[in-house]
Amino acid sequence: MAGHSHWANIAFKKGLVDKKRGKLFGKLSRYIIVAARRGGGDPAANLALRYAIDRARKASMPNDTIDRAVKKGTGELETETYDEVIYEGYGPNGVAILCEILTENRNRTAGEIRKTFEVNGGNLGSTGCVAYLFERKGIIQIPTKAVAEDQLFEVALEAGASDVQQVGDMFEVSCTPDAFQTVTTALETAKIPTESAEVMRVASNTVDLDVEAARAVLKLMELLEDHDDVQSVTANFNIPDSVMAQLEAG
CATH class of the missing domain: 3.30.70.980 (YebC, transcriptional regulation domain)
Structure with a gap:
């Protein structure tokens, strides 16, 4: 990681x-x-x-x-x-x-x-x-115990997320800054709880x-x-x- x-x-x-x-x-x-x-x-x-x-x-x-x-x-x-x-x-x-x-x-x-x-x-x-060396991305972390991986993939990618990965005991959803609001809203609508959600700089x-x-x-x-x-x-x-x-x- x-x-x-x-x-x-x-x-x-x-x-x-x-x-x-x-x-x-x-x-x-x-x-x-x-x-x-x-x-x-x-x-x-x-x-x-x-x-x-x-x-x-x-x-x-x-x-x-x-x-x-x-x-x-x-x-x-x-x-x-x-x-x-x-x-x-x-x-x-x-x-x-x-x-x-x-x-x-x-x-x-x-x-x-x-x-x-x-x-x-x-x-x-x-x-x-x-x-x-860094690019701005929306990064949303969701506890793995809070949602099934298949459900998260479907909701996040359909909303415009770029990728979903498991990082330790968290799923990490990444997206462009422009898609951030749409993705976070989709997760809220699907009642998928997030540990953190913000636009940040990520190393390339x-x-x-x-x-x-x-x-x-x-x-x-x-x-x-x-x-x-x-x-x-x-x-x-x-x-x-x-x-x-x-x-x-x-």
């Missing part, structure tokens, strides 16, 4: 989401604020806001916290102004890493992200240095890691993910099953 889903599953197994729930809520609030500011506060008319709210609800964010974030985005409540920035760089073993940022202070964030790369065996690069090719390189890359990924201004971290690494087993064994 590689790239986006690999890191997401590792983070889930390590309990990073639960341990940092307060930090996660802060990040999701920023996402909602920016979406509401750009497209208005009605999720029915603002697809980006709908996705942001869906992500927040899946993370068990309280409804009043979601409502406050929407009101901040629409100007009903005061808030900071966030800039959207993408930082690109290289981690250990030449792994390409892309960070999506929402920050109220670009200079501070750039310095902190640069230092995180440098002290962990990587380096922050210039704009465009690794972005070409991957770098295999041995145990030492995997430890170093995962440490850097975790530190970047932990930064308050980082919304998501994507990389083009692949950890073979045999190496993953060694990592999990300690």
Whole structure:
């Protein structure tokens, strides 16, 4: 398993989401604020806001916290102004890493992200240095125990999905960004529960890691993910099953 889903599953197994729930809520609030500011506060008319709210609800964010974030985005409540920035760089073993940022202070964030790369065996690069290695895709994860594979294939592919694969204990449905809404709506209509659903950057090719390189890359990924201004971290690494087993064994 590689790239986006690999890191997401590792983070889930390590309990990073639960341990940092307060930090996660802060990040999701920023996402909602920016979406509401750009497209208005009605999720029915603002697809980006709908996705942001869906992500927040899946993370068990309280409804009043979601409502406050929407009101901040629409100007009903005061808030900071966030800039959207993408930082690109290289981690250990030449792994390409892309960070999506929402920050109220670009200079501070750039310095902190640069230092995180440098002290962990990587380096922050210039704009465009690794972005070409990733493409935007809709990625929807469904627990394998929640639906029969044949039913999922039929619903997803008929709605315009590009592919359906089993990744561990999850089915992963992929589609183009344009088809994302149609596919997610079809799954909802078919009452197929999703673990996660978002448009993200996916690596077009991957770098295999041995145990030492995997430890170093995962440490850097975790530190970047932990930064308050980082919304998501994507990389083009692949950890073979045999190496993953060694990592999990300690």
